[in-house]
Amino acid sequence: MFDEQELAAISQQRESWEAETLDPSLERGERKERFATVSNHEVDRLYTPEDIADLEFDEDLGFPGEPPYTRGPYPTMYRGRTWTMRQFAGFGTAEETNERFHYLIDEGQTGLSTAFDMPSLMGIDSDHPMSEGEVGKEGVAVDTLRDMEILFDGIDIGDVSTSFTINPSAAVIYAMYIALADQQGVPRDEVRGTLQNDMLKEFIAQKEWVIPPEPSLEIVTDTIEFAVEETPKFHPVSISGYHIREAGSTAAQEAAFTLADGFAYVEDCLERGLDVDEFGPLLSFFFNSHNSIFEEVAKFRASRRVYARLMEEWYGADEPESKRMKFHTQTAGQSLTAQQPLNNIVRVTIQALAGVFGGTQSLHTNSFDEALALPSEKAVRVALRTQQIIAEESGAADIVDPMGGSFAVEKLTNEMEAEIMDYLEEIKAMGDGSVRDGVLDGIDQGYYHREIQGASYEYQQRVERGEEVVVGVNEYTIEEDTSPELLHVDETTRDRQLERLAQVKADRDDAAVDATLKALSDAIERDENVMPYIVDAVKAYATMGEIMQVFEDHHGAYREEISPV
Amino acid sequence: MSIENDERTIRCLVAKVGLDGHDRGAHVISRAFRDAGFEVIYSGLHKAPDDIVQAAVQEDIDVLGISILSGAHDTLVPKIMDGLEEYGAKEETLVLVGGVIPEEDRDELEAAGAAAIFGPGTSIEETIDFVRKTVSDGRI
Numbered sequence: 001m002f003d004e005q006e007l008a009a010i011s012q013q014r015e016s017w018e019a020e021t022l023d024p025s026l027e028r029g030e031r032k033e034r035f036a037t038v039s040n041h042e043v044d045r046l047y048t049p050e051d052i053a054d055l056e057f058d059e060d061l062g063f064p065g066e067p068p069y070t071r072g073p074y075p076t077m078y079r080g081r082t083w084t085m086r087q088f089a090g091f092g093t094a095e096e097t098n099e100r101f102h103y104l105i106d107e108g109q110t111g112l113s114t115a116f117d118m119p120s121l122m123g124i125d126s127d128h129p130m131s132e133g134e135v136g137k138e139g140v141a142v143d144t145l146r147d148m149e150i151l152f153d154g155i156d157i158g159d160v161s162t163s164f165t166i167n168p169s170a171a172v173i174y175a176m177y178i179a180l181a182d183q184q185g186v187p188r189d190e191v192r193g194t195l196q197n198d199m200l201k202e203f204i205a206q207k208e209w210v211i212p213p214e215p216s217l218e219i220v221t222d223t224i225e226f227a228v229e230e231t232p233k234f235h236p237v238s239i240s241g242y243h244i245r246e247a248g249s250t251a252a253q254e255a256a257f258t259l260a261d262g263f264a265y266v267e268d269c270l271e272r273g274l275d276v277d278e279f280g281p282l283l284s285f286f287f288n289s290h291n292s293i294f295e296e297v298a299k300f301r302a303s304r305r306v307y308a309r310l311m312e313e314w315y316g317a318d319e320p321e322s323k324r325m326k327f328h329t330q331t332a333g334q335s336l337t338a339q340q341p342l343n344n345i346v347r348v349t350i351q352a353l354a355g356v357f358g359g360t361q362s363l364h365t366n367s368f369d370e371a372l373a374l375p376s377e378k379a380v381r382v383a384l385r386t387q388q389i390i391a392e393e394s395g396a397a398d399i400v401d402p403m404g405g406s407f408a409v410e411k412l413t414n415e416m417e418a419e420i421m422d423y424l425e426e427i428k429a430m431g432d433g434s435v436r437d438g439v440l441d442g443i444d445q446g447y448y449h450r451e452i453q454g455a456s457y458e459y460q461q462r463v464e465r466g467e468e469v470v471v472g473v474n475e476y477t478i479e480e481d482t483s484p485e486l487l488h489v490d491e492t493t494r495d496r497q498l499e500r501l502a503q504v505k506a507d508r509d510d511a512a513v514d515a516t517l518k519a520l521s522d523a524i525e526r527d528e529n530v531m532p533y534i535v536d537a538v539k540a541y542a543t544m545g546e547i548m549q550v551f552e553d554h555h556g557a558y559r560e561e562i563s564p565v
Numbered sequence: 566m567s568i569e570n571d572e573r574t575i576r577c578l579v580a581k582v583g584l585d586g587h588d589r590g591a592h593v594i595s596r597a598f599r600d601a602g603f604e605v606i607y608s609g610l611h612k613a614p615d616d617i618v619q620a621a622v623q624e625d626i627d628v629l630g631i632s633i634l635s636g637a638h639d640t641l642v643p644k645i646m647d648g649l650e651e652y653g654a655k656e657e658t659l660v661l662v663g664g665v666i667p668e669e670d671r672d673e674l675e676a677a678g679a680a681a682i683f684g685p686g687t688s689i690e691e692t693i694d695f696v697r698k699t700v701s702d703g704r705i
Contacts, residue, residue: 118584118635122611130613133640134584207586207610248589334589338665338685371685373667374636453592460593464689473686560610 001057002049010049037292038335038468039250040458041415047407055410060305064359064400066320068308070301070413071401072359073324078397083355084362085387086163086328090115090139091374092493093500094150097140101155103377107384111362113163114151115139116173123169123210123548126497136493138374139165143497143545144504145538148176149183158186162193163238163328163362168210170197171219172547175534178231182539194235194284194328197223200261200439203558204448206243210548211555213443217436219530219551221268226531228279235284237265238328244448245288246334248456251299252416254288256423257448259306263424264436266315271436276315280322289351289358290332296351297403298412300327300358305413306420329355330364336371340472340480344368349386356396357403363387501543508541516540517550524554575700577628580608580617582645585635590663594630597689603628603696614641618648621658628696633664643677650678659699661692 002010036042044051055061062068065075074080087109089100101112116139119131125143126135135141142148157180166173174195181191199216202208209216220237227236241258249257262283269279287303289296307325311317331351336344345368352365365383367375375383391397403409424435430447431438442448462468469475516537523533537547579595581588588610598605606624608617621629629649631642642662649655655678662674663683671682680699683692 118637122584124584130584130611133637134635137636138585202586207588208584246587246589248593336685372665453596456589457593457596460597460689470686474688 001055002053007049007053014048014050037251037295038290038459039252039292039295039455040462041250041252041295041412043294043408043412047411049407051407051411052414055414060414061404061410067312067323068305069324070305071404073304073326073361075400077359077400078356078391079400082391082397083360083387084111084161084328085109085384085391086111086113086362086364087380087384088113088115088163088165088330088364089380090117092136092140093497094140094142094147096136096493098151098153098155101151104380104384105155105160107381108388109384111161111163112155113364114165116164116166117141118208120169120173120544121166121208123172123544125543125545126494126501128545132494135497141493141497142173142176143501143543144541145176145179146500146504146541148173148180152180156186157181157184158190160192163196164193165196167196167199167202167206168208168216169544169548170195171223171531171534172538172544174223174236175531175538178535179539188230189232191231192233194238195223196240196286197237198240198261198286200264200443201240201243201258203443204244204257204261205247205249205452206240207560209558211551212558213440215551215555216558217264217268217440220265221272222529222531224265224269224279224282225272225274225529227282228274230531232282235282237282238284238286239265240286242286242288242330244452245290245332247452248334248459249452250455251290251292251295252419253423253451253455255299255303255306255416256420256427258285258287259303259310259420260424260427260435260439262307263310263314264439266311267434267436270315276311276317277319277322280311280317280319281324284361285325285327287327287329287355287360288332289329289355289360291335291347291350293350293354293357294403294409294412295416296354297358297409298416300329300355300360301401301403301409301413302416302420303327304359306417306424310424326361328362328364329358329360331355331366333366333370336366336368337470337473338371340478341368341372343472344371345382345386348383349390352386352390353394353396356390359401504541505543512540513537513542513546517542517546520547521550521554524550575603575628575696576606576624576626577603577630577696578606578608578617578621578624578626579630579632580612580620580645581610581632582608582612582614582617582641583633583635583637584611585633585637586610587634587664588632590634591630591632594632594663594689594692597693598630598696601693601697614644615648617645618652618654621649622652622654626658627700628659628661630661630663633662633666636665638662638664638666639670639673642674642679646678659696661696663687663692 064072090097118134120142203213223236239262241254245254304325308323311323331348348365365386367379367383369379427438430441520533595605660679662679
């Protein structure tokens with residue numbers, strides 16, 4: 001981007017600056033011997049055009065809305081409209097979550113995002129013995145279509161885009177949402193939203209599963225195939241690095257492992273004979289945003305660039321929409337502290353800004369009390385207001401890719417890309433040229449586990465040694481009584497949920513349920529796409545647990561064999 | 566299980582109970598315990614309270630570290646305590662709870678028999694010191 005003469009001149013000027021201006025100042029020393037990001041990626045004191053001498057404007061940056069999308073997936077970015085402010089909500093029973101949905105819509109939220117409780121996430125019913133103590137705790141309990149009907153009571157799903165944070169049982173939730181659209185008379189091709197449905201990252205990091213990785217992957221591919229045909233405005237999978245980062249990975253690992261998972265789905269779809277330009281546009285991503293603002297911006301920009309390049313080079317994508325990476329971002333839950341919780345508002349603001357500077361399509365800002373319990377209404381409002389202040393008051397949304405051209409950010413973006421590519425090549429090699437096989441093999445061999453645990457333990461040790469300052473925890477501590485106003489899940493939640501489940505089971509036609517479950521079982525046997533059969537089963541009010549049990553009967557239950565020590 | 570000598574290796578079971586899959590803390594503490602010279606067994610994920618009790622009794626452990634972030638601690642931890650009591654193992658097991666435990670739930674867990682609750686941000690050193698000190702005091 002710079003001509004050689006100019007670069008040589010800059011180089012000379014830098015050297016004389018170092019000798020004459022910098023060195024005398026360095027005699028007084030700097031704050032630290034070594035400066036690094038949260039991911040322990042060392043950063044230089046100063047960046048100059050020399051650092052990005054190899055950058056090709058066309059190939060590496062280009063313009064927003066054009067490949068490789070480094071500068072953003074859309075030409076006007078937030079000048080057109082701001083990102084979707086999609087706060088994650090769900091607790092207790094469907095009634096309580098429905099109330100929270102209405103509250104958030106009234107507060108100006110533009111998309112819904114549903115959190116499910118652990119039993120729903122693990123594909124078991126509220127009356128399962130393992131559900132005891134967990135019903136409605138981390139999210140809303142959904143056992144049958146009846147719960148879904150109540151969840152969206154008074155909400156026209158033709159008007160709203162809904163995100164579902166669920167994985168092993170995602171196909172069942174997707175089927176319920178389709179059944180609900182059918183009930184409400186909303187045409188399937190107008191249903192908008194996102195299903196997380198990223199099973200590979202479950203085996204890598206989040207650890208919610210029912211059946212083993214390979215058949216789990218098959219179901220994901222079924223949902224993608226079904227979405228292409230039936231719900232083309234609905235994203236059937238949100239390939240998620242968020243949890244990989246929360247499990248303790250570095251930023252580069254997060255981006256690389258997420259991209260690898262994405263390419264595994266792409267390869268699986270291609271193997272099935274699907275057209276990359278048909279399913280490509282339906283894929284979406286989900287990233288974490290941590291404290292090191294420039295590292296995060298670099299991660300977002302590099303991820304978009306790598307995705308665009310490899311979708312074309314490796315998988316033959318032709319249409320711009322298949323190469324355009326779109327992603328949701330959530331601020332880093334694990335960065336929040338239980339100590340001095342109000343400080344978390346500041347952390348979240350910084351992380352949200354990194355997401356906005358990085359060009360995210362939608363954003364969840366964490367609530368300041370999340371290191372203590374589920375967020376209270378007040379904390380959720382502050383979190384949403386944080387996004388609104390960034391969007392309306394800061395000017396951050398007024399310039400497209402405002403960090404573009406920063407010597408530091410461009411250099412970090414290049415370094416991030418190189419690190420991501422190294423990981424991708426390593427995973428591809430593990431699969432003898434197939435990313436899909438490499439990812440599955442990496443799960444089996446504990447590769448991801450070792451990589452992430454290593455980074456996580458190393459970070460913890462840096463905190464222990466005081467090399468990483470965590471304000472309010474290992475520095476600037478105070479004596480305090482941490483008892484903010486917390487949300488409490490009503491102890492009667494489980495009873496009410498069990499009552500409803502029993503009622504649904506009493507009211508439904510058991511013979512019809514059995515017939516749909518048998519049809520599903522036969523479809524699995526014949527290796528057919530399971531989605532139409534799951535839709536039939538949920539419409540007959542088969543429970544989540546009953547449907548998932550059919551899969552378990554065929555494929556067996558998954559057990560992790562990794563010991564951490 | 567009184568302390569015979571200071572050389573005895575402390576045996577720990579790091580446990581995940583219930584459906585919660587957040588295991589970063591469990592892994593970090595497992596490695597830290599190992600680096601501190603303790604013998605460490607990890608329960609694996611998605612265990613029922615009874616699975617944890619069985620493992621604790623069979624492995625004859627000194628320390629049971631329960632890591633839980635799902636909010637189900639108020640149901641699941643007392644169940645583990647009751648199970649340990651049934652096997653007469655409650656008195657000789659140092660039970661630690663780590664994770665997101667709201668202040669107002671702490672008394673209940675302590676009353677149930679948890680020796681200490683380590684919330685978010687607790688340093689590894691503090692946890693290890695607590696275990697060493699309690700063991701050398703002969704309290705387990």
